[in-house]
Amino acid sequence: MRSPKDFFAPLAVGAPDPVREIPALPSRMIHFFDPGNEKMAAKVPDLAKKVDVLLGNLEDAVRADRKEAARAGLVSIAKANDFGATQLWTRVNSLDSPWVLDDLTTLVTEIGDKLDVIMVPKVEGAQDIHYVDRLLAQLEARAGLRRPLLVHAILETASGVANVEEIAGASPRMQGISLGPADLAASRRMKTTRVGGGHPGYLVRTDPVGEDLHEGRTTYQQDLWHYTVARMVDACVMHGILPYYGPFGDIRDVVACEDQFRNAFLLGCVGTWSLHPVQIDIAKRVFSPDPKDVAWARRVIAAMGDGTGAVMIDGKMQDDASFKQCRVVAELADALAERDPELKEAYDEATKEVQQ
Numbered sequence: 001m002r003s004p005k006d007f008f009a010p011l012a013v014g015a016p017d018p019v020r021e022i023p024a025l026p027s028r029m030i031h032f033f034d035p036g037n038e039k040m041a042a043k044v045p046d047l048a049k050k051v052d053v054l055l056g057n058l059e060d061a062v063r064a065d066r067k068e069a070a071r072a073g074l075v076s077i078a079k080a081n082d083f084g085a086t087q088l089w090t091r092v093n094s095l096d097s098p099w100v101l102d103d104l105t106t107l108v109t110e111i112g113d114k115l116d117v118i119m120v121p122k123v124e125g126a127q128d129i130h131y132v133d134r135l136l137a138q139l140e141a142r143a144g145l146r147r148p149l150l151v152h153a154i155l156e157t158a159s160g161v162a163n164v165e166e167i168a169g170a171s172p173r174m175q176g177i178s179l180g181p182a183d184l185a186a187s188r189r190m191k192t193t194r195v196g197g198g199h200p201g202y203l204v205r206t207d208p209v210g211e212d213l214h215e216g217r218t219t220y221q222q223d224l225w226h227y228t229v230a231r232m233v234d235a236c237v238m239h240g241i242l243p244y245y246g247p248f249g250d251i252r253d254v255v256a257c258e259d260q261f262r263n264a265f266l267l268g269c270v271g272t273w274s275l276h277p278v279q280i281d282i283a284k285r286v287f288s289p290d291p292k293d294v295a296w297a298r299r300v301i302a303a304m305g306d307g308t309g310a311v312m313i314d315g316k317m318q319d320d321a322s323f324k325q326c327r328v329v330a331e332l333a334d335a336l337a338e339r340d341p342e343l344k345e346a347y348d349e350a351t352k353e354v355q356q
């Protein structure tokens with residue numbers, strides 16, 4: 001284990017100093033595209049204006065015989081475009097695959113100055129992050145990079161979940177963790193065949209009302225991902241990094257997609273993945289706090305002064321703890337409003353209304 005004293009020393013001579021704090025940049029949607037797919041690649045300059053994060057995916061969903069085309073495509077896209085405030089991420093192939101070494105070597109040396117975050121799939125424990133950490137430092141030194149690349153782990157194996165706290169704290173490069181429900185379901189031997197979302201068979205039922213065990217008993221579908229998302233959020237917060245939901249594979253079902261995203265938002269996630277352009281606006285809507293909630297949060301903060309004591313607002317008790325919750329909402333709203341003038345107007349308008 002590294003000594004805490006050495007945690008912020010570069011892991012290779014000539015590599016940049018590790019960051020001491022993960023920047024809380026807007027990342028409501030991490031938009032996945034296949035850089036080797038010409039139709040998708042053509043949409044990148046436009047998409048860059050709409051999303052917080054663009055992610056060139058090299059792993060699952062890219063056919064084995066298209067891996068090299070995807071990698072080369074990402075290099076040309078990154079070189080040809082200026083993404084402004086939009087972050088550029090990549091998802092490399094898994095650490096046990098024949099492609100990952102070339103993915104990392106090529107991307108860091110060719111476009112390391114354009115990339116912000118490298119998403120690593122199927123992380124099993126801290127040892128996987130340690131491997132990537134050292135290799136990135138060596139490659140950064142070779143490429144002469146002045147800013148360290150950050151690492152994002154996907155939580156998609158049973159051992160990854162069992163080790164999530166050590167993964168979150170394995171390196172100062174750790175930026176965040178996403179849930180990978182499809183691989184996680186397979187790893188756990190869950191009996192589902194979907195990419196994220198719920199399942200009608202996973203339910204609880206009210207007690208019987210009489211002799212007939214079928215009559216008058218309401219069922220409620222439960223969230224298959226509640227435990228894992230909540231555990232992931234705690235591990236991330238404990239280590240000062242950011243938690244995300246992951247993919248929702250039923251592209252047509254925009255309603256259930258919004259529900260799944262909102263559950264994750266309410267539980268503490270800062271964003272999600274968008275797999276298709278139709279999911280971008282859903283993620284934006286869900287992961288930007290509602291103007292009414294922002295107005296309420298600002299009102300509580302104003303009424304609470306230094307944040308101690310208790311006051312009543314519209315019949316509801318507010319104290320130090322509700323003040324802190326309101327600060328989370330208000331600070332997120334301020335950060336998003338800085339980037340999004342429409343959102344700023346909506347927040348300021350709603351705030352004015354409650355002040356009148």
Ligand SMILES: CC(C)(COP(=O)(O)OP(=O)(O)OC[C@H]1O[C@@H](n2cnc3c(N)ncnc32)[C@H](O)[C@@H]1OP(=O)(O)O)[C@@H](O)C(=O)NCCC(=O)NCCSC(=O)C[C@H](O)C(=O)O
Pocket residue numbers: 032033034039040043057060061154156179180181182183184195196246247251274275276277
């Ligand atoms: C899911 C898709 C295969 C659907 O594609 P398609 O059938 O082409 O959809 P449409 O006809 O509705 O597309 C309309 C146009 O939009 C373009 N398009 C589609 N998706 C994207 C995109 N993500 N980015 C940019 N542009 C996109 C199409 O090319 C059409 O263009 P045009 O013909 O010019 O109008 C497809 O959406 C897709 O492949 N999405 C990404 C899938 C992906 O990345 N999957 C991996 C992440 S999920 C995962 O890995 C599981 C996870 O790890 C876990 O374990 O849980």
Ligand SMILES: [Mg+2]
Pocket residue numbers: 060121156180182183
């Ligand atoms: Mg996966």
